[in-house]
Amino acid sequence: MEQRGRLVVAATTLIRSSGTRAPAVLGTVHNELDGVPTLEVALRLDSVPVPQPLDLPLPAEIDADGRAVWRLPSTPAHARHADPDTDPAEQELRAALAHVDTLECEHQELKNELAETNTGVLAMYVESEERDEQLRRAHAVIFRELEDALRPPAPEVPGLEFGVRYQPAEADSPTGGDLYDWFLLPDGTLHVTVVDAVGHGVVCTRTAVTVSHTLRTLALEGHPLDVLIRRTSEINPGLMATVLLARLDPRTGELRLANGGHPRALLVRGDGSETAYLPVDGRGVGFPKPGSAGIREERLHSGDVLLLYTDGLIESRGGEDQGETRLITAAQRHHRAPANTMTADIVRDMHDIVRHRDDTLILALRYLPPASGHPGL
Template identity: 30%
Template sequence: MPSTTVIILDEQPPPPQALLDALASMDAELSARSLAQLLTGPISALPEADVLLAPAQIPGEPVRTAVRRLRRRAGAPIAVVWTTDDFEALEDHVRLGHDYLVPPFLPALVGARLHSCSERAELGRTLQEADARAELMSYEKELEIGREIQAGFLPEDLPVPAGWEIDVRFRPARQVAGDFYDVFELVHRRRLALVVADVCDKGVGSALFMALIRSLLRHTAENSGLQHLVAAGRSGAGIPVVGATPLLNAVTATNGYLTRNHLRQGYFATLFFAVLDPATGSLVYINGGHNPPLLLDADGAEPVPLEPTGPAVGVLPDCSYALGYAQLDPGDTLFVYTDGVPEARCPDGRFLGDDRMIDLLSESAVNGRAVLDRMDLAVRQHTGEAEQHDDVTMLALHRPRAARGPHAAGQAVA
């Protein structure tokens, strides 16, 4: 007969000697526990068991509660109560579904009853494991559906103006991501919007807020008016900036919506949102608490960071965002990234680091794709066999030295 694990409830009255002798004669593993230990001890300290053996004089509800706690530890133990003469108490236990033993406590009878209980407990464990596998498969299926839905929020083809190149690398740490990027046209296709953002945390919650924030930014920007903002350029002179109004409206409206409606959830996003004039290479942007994108000079000068111009969205109600300005000349590349790049961890936990990233970006490259290839390889080599801890997103906007002919379509690369 297979071994049966039995917990004997160490309470009064004790099991009769005949019952103890029957248990000793069968292939059973015996241990004693008090009712208090089973009801109040930590779940992790409870033993695994097929049978909980208790006297019928103990009320049925505490015994049932003890069995439930044991089931949380492992398997599905069966409560078996015994009595020699208190059949009224025994009846209360039977009504609760507990099994029972009554005299004579012959070894063959006791062994057969406990063997039956052991088989039921094994069946219960099998059913629990099957339920757990089914739940895991359902969860994984839901995650896959979420991944597919989220992928629909990311642009598959990038609208790239003539004379420009845009390349992207996007590697989520999990099936769904908190990072996102977007590229879309504004002002009757006269301007190009570029967004890279990082929602705090990882997993399903950040993915939901990623979809919300991305939708708010794009919808507000695309539906803002064509009015110009008069802003100060680097020279300090007042100049009209086409596309600055959709930019400011999108970021301030998104921040307002999040802080009015979702402040309690605690989710926020750092973002870099830029509007490019493809004809001139001028860039107006808002950096909402994001890692400073780096402007890479065609001649190999030190990268120029585009520092934050305001806080992350979703943190401070009624905050203001300043505009930043940059100029991309022929041969220049703008490198935008999330913190999964400098914070990529090697197996011993060390980060790639900002210094190493800047050193890699200071090396000459013929185009944005070469920049991303170099950085992606560095991140993968640094991470090695270690788990990827954060989403990795990189976008490179490159202005070739010579125009490359008619309007072409960019391609997002995972």
């Protein structure tokens, strides 16, 4: 019985290593000399394992037909008289080998089904990733079109060079609540609006658009600069946003600023002699007692640059005071670059370390009156 047990284990091992699905064949051969029957078990292999397992509990012979063959002496008590087809021991061995065959076939079928399932799951995953990528590309196109629609191109004004840089807090919310508007009034004065709606993401875009359009309408209707923020708040109850307004006469360089709770503008002199903030007190749209407390007046000279921005630029590390100091350094470093390059360089410097993500917007207006003889004008 011990030898027959080793036979079952050896056959099982070969079935697994070769991947065969053919059943084991059990038969009896008689020795030509003494006629003693020998039990022969043959297993046809689909592929001969190379190398063959060396730890088989009962080694097999591999014949020319690619079969693994085991030969065992028949049960001594029945060596001459027992019928292999009715001998209980032989029947038990047949049953054991048949059971092994069944189990191995079921095992192989399960492996095949699992492989097919895994292949199907992988195909579904790849297809899902492809669909997600297509959606991401489609969303990117939509977002770019939406952003272009919300961010107007710079007007063509002799004597002025414009630069703008916008960077959203989140890649999947490229519009955000930081918007700007710039246009010429009927008298030729440039009007600039910077709006920062309270909150983040696309949800704030509606607030920023409404505030920006209201300010444009009021400005074109001729309302004074110092009442625009208050009137916008009255027209749009429930909306909250900080606002910075600038009026620049490109013929004279005269600048007027109104502020509703927004970060103050920064003026960089073209000759590098001075970099200074231009503070104006006030409260934003939707805040208690909204409006600009006054109007700040300055005069720009040839080469001067005016920077208007939102708080995401100076608060990426958390502290507004530290951010304003760093902004002065960055503005001085890049103030001679073209306006668009300057804004991009400043954002890169200010966001070298970002601890607090927020929508970021910066506008640059360089004053280059034709009378200055500046190249290209």
